[in-house]
Amino acid sequence: MRIASWNVNSLNVRLPHLEQWLAGFAPDVVGLQETKLEDHKFPDTRLLELGYRSVFAGQKTYNGVALLSRSPIEDVRIGIPGFEDAQMRAIAGTVGGVRIINLYVVNGQDVGTDKYAYxxxxxxxxxxxxxxxxxRYPELVVMGDFNIAPDxxxxxxxxxxxxxxxxxxxxxxGALEGLLRLGLHDGFRLHSDEAGVFSWWDYRAAGFRRDLGLRIDLTLVSEALRPRVVAAGIDREPRTWERPSDHAPAWVQLG
Incomplete structure (x- = not known):
């Protein structure tokens, strides 16, 4: 099972990119962030034509998350239980027995601000x-745009x-490390200690061309899934396309 995460930075703009990428990369499950679409505008019919079921939670202009899958998505949950939040940033579902949580973590603006505290x-x-x-689900993947570079x-x-x-x-x-202490593992780091592998580059100052990036898009896997992780990485290709998202997809392959 190939599971991927991609902050598309507006599905309205990037739908052609998503279609091209799904056809070429062929993931089994995809978590999208920053769809920036109200639910009635989500292209679920088009995605079904491409072979992907979808569940989603969006809002106009900002945020928005979705799960796409070739197989049925069960036990869907929108939002963080017990946490009142008008921003659509979290969605979960189960695919083939694997529980998947897809997150668009708050950016935080600057250290010490109200948005940072939030x-x-x-x-x-x-x-x-x-x-x-x-x-409840020993086989768990927590993925998304974490807006945190681990180290x-x-x-x-x-x-x-x-x-x-x-x-x-x-x-x-420290918050990210707290998640790892629960028994999660950074899928990418299970197979690579390489530095300088990034998933986000600023649009400004020729960030991508100069490779001034950060790895903030993560696929975290539970201890029960750890033996099944056969590969993981970042697909840089979509970042080279015209009018790209500033993020590239992160992925993990389960055997």
Whole structure:
């Protein structure tokens, strides 16, 4: 089972890219973030023509998440249980016995801001949810745009992206490490210690051409799934296309 995560940064703009990528990369399950579409505008009919069922939770202009799958998606959950939030940032479903949580983690703006505090509260709620889900579903994947680069290998300049910077601050990385301590593993790091492999590049300052990126799109797998992870990576190709998302898909392959 090939499971992928992609922040498409507007499905209205990037639907042709998604169609091209689904045809070429052929994932079994995809989590999308930043669809930026109200539900009545979601292209579920078109995706079904391409062989993918879909469940989704969107809103106008901002946020929005979806799960696409070649197989039925069961036990769908929208939003974080017990956490009131008007922003559509979380969706979960079960495919072939594997529980999948797809997240669009809060950016946080800057360390010390109200949005940063909201990000940390949001991550606390995710931690409690994931802990509960692991009790029900030992085979669990938590994926998405985490807006957190795990360590110095995952940023183009560790001197800039340090413990005081948004996306790499001590508290954000601590929240991510808390998820890993629940029994999750960074799928990419199960097969690679390589530094400089990124999933996001700023549109500004020729970020992609200069490879000034971060790895903030993650596929985390539970201990029960760890032996089944045969490969993982980032597909850079869609970032080379015309009018691309600023993110590239992250993926993990289960045997």
């Amino acid at each position: 990000k940390l509260r949001w991550l606390e709620a995710v931690h409690a949810w994931v802990e509960e889900e692991l009790g 110095a290998r995952d940023v183009h300049d560790p001197a800039v992206w340090n413990e005081d910077h948004i996306l790499t601050s001590s508290a954000e990385r």
